[in-house]
Amino acid sequence: MNLSARKFNLAIFLLVICSEISLAQQSNLKPLIITIDTKKQAQTIDNFGAAGCWYAEGIGKFWPTQKKERIAELLFSQERDEKGNPKGIGLSAWRFNIGGGTTEQGDNSGIKEVNRRVESFLNSDGTYDWSKQAGYTWFLKKAKNYGVEKLIAFSNTPPVQMTKNNLGYKTEKDYRSNLKPDQYEAYTNFLTEVLQHYEKEGLRFNYISPVNEPQWDWTGKFGEAKQEGSPWRNDEIAQVVKSLDNALEKKKLTSQIILPEAAKLTFLYRDTTHSSRQVQQFFGKNSSLNLSTLKHLPKLVVGHSYFTDEGDSATVAIRAQLADTVSKYGVQFWQSEYSMLADGFREGMKGRRSGMDCGLFLAKIIHQDVTVANAAAWQFWNAFEPGKPDFDTRYYLIALQPNANYTDGEFYATKNLWALGHYSLFIRPGMHRLVITRNDNLSPVAAAQKVMVSSFADATGKLVVVAINYEMEARNLQLNVKNYSSGAVYKRYVTTAAAADNLKPYPAGKISQAITLPPRSITTLVIQK
Template identity: 55%
Template sequence: MKLSKCHFKQLCLPLLLVTISQFAAIAQKTDTVITLNVNLNNTAQVIENIGASGCWFSEGIGKYWPAEKREAIARLLFSKQKDKQGNPMGIGLSAWRFNIGAGTTEQGDSSGIKDFRKRTECFLSPNGSYDWNKQAGYQFFLKKARDYGVETLIAFSNSPPVQFTRNGLGYKTEKDYTSNLKADAYNSYADFLAKVIRHFDQQGLHFSYISPVNEPQWDWSHPYKQADQEGSAWKNDEIYHVVKDLNSALNKEKLDTKILISEAGMLNYLYSGKGNSSSQIQHFFGPGSSLSVKALNHVPPVIAGHSYFTESNDSTLITTRTRLADTAKKYNVSYWESEYSMLADGFKEGAKGDRSAIDCALFLAKVIHADLTAGNATAWQFWNSYEPGSAEFNTRYYLIALKPQPDYKDGEFTVTKNLWALGHYSLFIRPGMIRVLTGVEHSADNKILISAWKDKNNKLVIVAINRGATDTSVKLGLANNKKAYKTLDTYLTTGDKDKNMQFSRGGYKSHVVLPARSISTLVIN
């Protein structure tokens, strides 16, 4: 989606994220009412999935924690069911990311990774045999995702198995921005990934995508025994090499899994820059590029990136994603936002001190909204579903706050507002739904963000964020709906402890109120 320079200046982009020049109708604001004109014939991208990752902490929870706790966590992430009052029991993720480990757990303290919980087992032993009982905790959540009907399972790797790396570790010790994979181990790494995919296919756990590299722009170098996690840098030519070999390995195993590239550490690396792992859309999908992957049958026209560090202010948030959307459109590729949490300090929005749970949830919703509307993303995935931390303040890294025992074999968990913020999108914007272009003039405080989506039966879903301090009334004007709408279900999240996607049902009405500092999903049938 493209924002013209004219509109960019007139609307003062640090303001409303949804006002873009292609919108067919620009809403009018009168007094305290915003009129939202939705023409169901004016559409944008088709959504593929909305999901999250269960990296690291899945192992302890899924392997050791009492059944009722791990089952409850799985229900919160994957269930699409409602309770007797109509309130969601979970957020119905439509994608789940599974980390294929590199074998740093088996190395123990000699792995150099300080936190034992961030080490991972590897299915492949140094002697060449496979042990499919490894990563039992990760596999618990993978199976639960399948059982709950999660549509898209994605496997990803932070580092090749340690027996294939240049230094025998799951991270770099040299800061040279090159791959840690041995020069003669590309085929071995590709065969390993393909065999993992084949094994899980045989278990009824089909990975739709395999992602062989992660955040290739970062050097991942640390002094010995100082690393935070597994990781490897990759130059564009090295990515091309591993993707080409992986494509052949998938063909050899007669698998239909697609290869996802490149999980860029920042979105701007996808369309700009002059480094060895920059301008990746142009290198991998550009005509005449020596690194083009367009002829590889397992590589779809999809580019994946992470939304970290591009949301320090609203101008950066929008311009980065608008440029990405323009470049992706030029080269006929779709953009996936495949990893995000509030890693940088943009979520503080200039405030000092702790940020409340609803502060974080509203910021998260703003980033999701920007990726989907300005970035035209066809998929959106949160980084880590659960991590140790508070559920009340600075909930920047997770959806569910953990309080684990020191041995990591039990603990307590608390749902954060972030879970419900993501759920306002994941539970209702299902795979195959189409974004409907809609115009809305920014409110006086520039805090109203709205996106609209329809399914094949013209059911309409509107996600509305009111980041302002006052209630705002919205008048709905709908055009080109196939049948008259009769019902309007509302799911509301506010800062109140008990208002988490709280359900209410009524007949269709043209006026709705967005409470201050809230997220609302309107389902119109």
């Protein structure tokens, strides 16, 4: 070994030693004490999920069995390997896109990217072809086989035969639905025919969403449109939901309707667009659009967290206002679509953000949606898309690198996948979020750059604690769990920037002992009485 190599190795050795000394010193700092009262419950969790849109078709239909089986395992499995590492993130909800028929139109659909066109089960002669959307259905079956508790069907556009322009998106910027005025009953009959078919196949949809992001105009120049979509005014949403409720009743289906899939959280409680103040409009006592008496409509509003993540203060304020509004109107809130469409995830930094930076930011948004907005469900868009796994992984859980025809390719799990898994794998449907207090008395805004903690419990008394250490230094966490034995033992799962630290099992311990949170990490503790 030459002198330069020796010096280099010595420098690395000293760096490692110094890092370990520094970590040991920091772990002796005064801990953050989190007090959990198991009797103080907040919202009941319905699910954590993701959408399998667009690229599910090619993967499910064409990709080699071993590859697509592993993708399904990453998304749905709750099992561990022989070393205790989770095989997947155990999603408890899966969103299935009911297509509008733009695939069959080919280039005449006007949608530029082939993979964003979607088949329709409805033929032009009014008959149904249940062989369509085979790739989507493959993933739906896998979700069911893995025990995913909640299946959700959603529609971005009515079938093209029913739209005003015979396209899956708008060409006239009038912010009105693209559905022909005389086709409401036909559209909702189509949706319920799809639900009924899958139910006969043993794939019952728990929820059906008939409109999506109604605030956008969804217009596009022919040949350059990005995807299927339609705007909807509040009165049009009310009309389609009433028709859908009636169609579900006629077919004796038990699926529940979720609405309105607001494009931003603020549209649910404020703003002045054609489809704003949707909590007040659909659940206000004196509103002419009140839908609260419909049999298949739960007291629930669903919105998307896109474009509401620019800075911690605004992020928290928007969610606090939403929580206040839904509480006043006696409804629940779900967050059903989020990825880093805006640049909030960069947090003022220039250049690319690492996969771990993205994963931490994702965990932060989940935390704020669940603890500030009181979201009873949280779902990511999109499960898989083309991209790289190491930097700016803003749009996907699994990065795809497909071949030219999307019939095969490679795939990579991102830190986003594992960040969501810290919630989805451990916080199961029916668990309650618990109210916590912290000895540093930091507000949600201040804690967003330090350590964020949330806690959940099931009926057996099992606790789940998720701690996000946003800091560059290790932090100590001490749990003070009321009505709980101090001798209770926790299992610990950690994700860091290290390649192997993906929900990795770390040493267990007693809750009476302080727990070290590595720098820039996510930790889930599972505690059984």
